[in-house]
């Protein structure tokens with residue numbers, strides 16, 4: 001709330017996050033954390049008590065509360081919408097659940113033409129609660145931008161084809177190479193769903209979107225180009241006319257950074273295996289970067305962590321824009337006070 005004493009906060013389009021994503025100058029490096037809402041917070045565990053994960057994603061009161069928790073606690077520069085990459089799949093009728101400690105589990109893996117043909121398009125009318133949650137959040141957040149997100153077609157396909165989390169993605173790769181026509185049909189459907197889910201959030205007021213291709217790092221460049229990139233491009237293109245910056249992130253994607261940028265991203269997310277300096281070199285400075293503190297370093301002594309955070313802030317100065325983040329999600333056992341200290345440190349170390 002703005003009082004007569006306090007200066008009016010800058011509007012969302014002028015927020016550090018949106019400005020950094022556009023490669024504009026910022027008062028400080030903006031910072032948020034993937035999985036900032038979730039099990040590292042006692043207040044999250046309290047409100048989730050006895051409510052299933054998928055159900056909690058469809059209740060605007062819970063979504064709003066959980067999304068706001070890390071903003072209140074850490075003073076991060078953005079909220080990320082509390083949901084899951086499989087929520088839009090459930091909304092089009094895929095029978096799945098999110099099993100605690102495991103992840104998404106699909107009742108009947110998608111492997112045949114008949115399986116693929118059962119996956120229908122997503123329409124905004126399938127997820128009225130998502131529109132409602134985003135609207136409520138944007139009103140509560142004021143000047144703090146909301147990041148909407150979706151899973152990219154490859155990562156969604158991996159869960160559907162494997163039937164759950166997978167280390168080797170063998171059924172997915174077998175389908176991709178064994179029946180390319182069926183693979184492309186599946187991914188085209190998923191690209192529509194993913195793009196429509198992003199669009200619902202952006203139209204309801206999200207200021208930035210992130211496409212998570214979490215498992216794309218298991219692919220070679222050649223396979224990414226042949227089987228995946230065009231579908232991620234379709235998902236990202238679904239919001240191209242909305243003037244909402246698009247972040248594109250995956251784990252272990254050091255070899256794919258330029259290809260992921262070229263899929264239509266405004267910001268390329270970098271995991272912790274590649275330094276921002278190397279990422280900048282590999283991408284030729286064409287995109288602002290997001291990243292890339294190793295989430296395990298949040299368990300290190302403060303002096304070691306502080307040194308690494310300062311290094312990342314310095315490396316980020318050379319990029320056309322830098323959004324500080326982890327190289328992957330917050331681990332559940334992370335001490336939330338350490339996250340708060342990292343936010344303060346990033347702001348202090350980067351103050352212009």
Ligand code: CP3
Nearest residue numbers: 034035036037038082083084085100101102103212214329
């Ligand atoms: O704070 C946030 O980042 C917003 C919420 C968010 C969740 N899932 C909530 C969640 C986001 C952005 C996601 C995306 C997501 N979901 C991804 C992409 C990001 C990534 O980590 O690479 C993926 C691969 C999934 C699939 C998924 N859902 C996994 C692997 C898990 C974890 C399983 C477990 O219990 O360890 C989930 C469940 C999930 N999604 C939880 C949360 C907070 C944990 C469920 C719980 O608290 O009971």
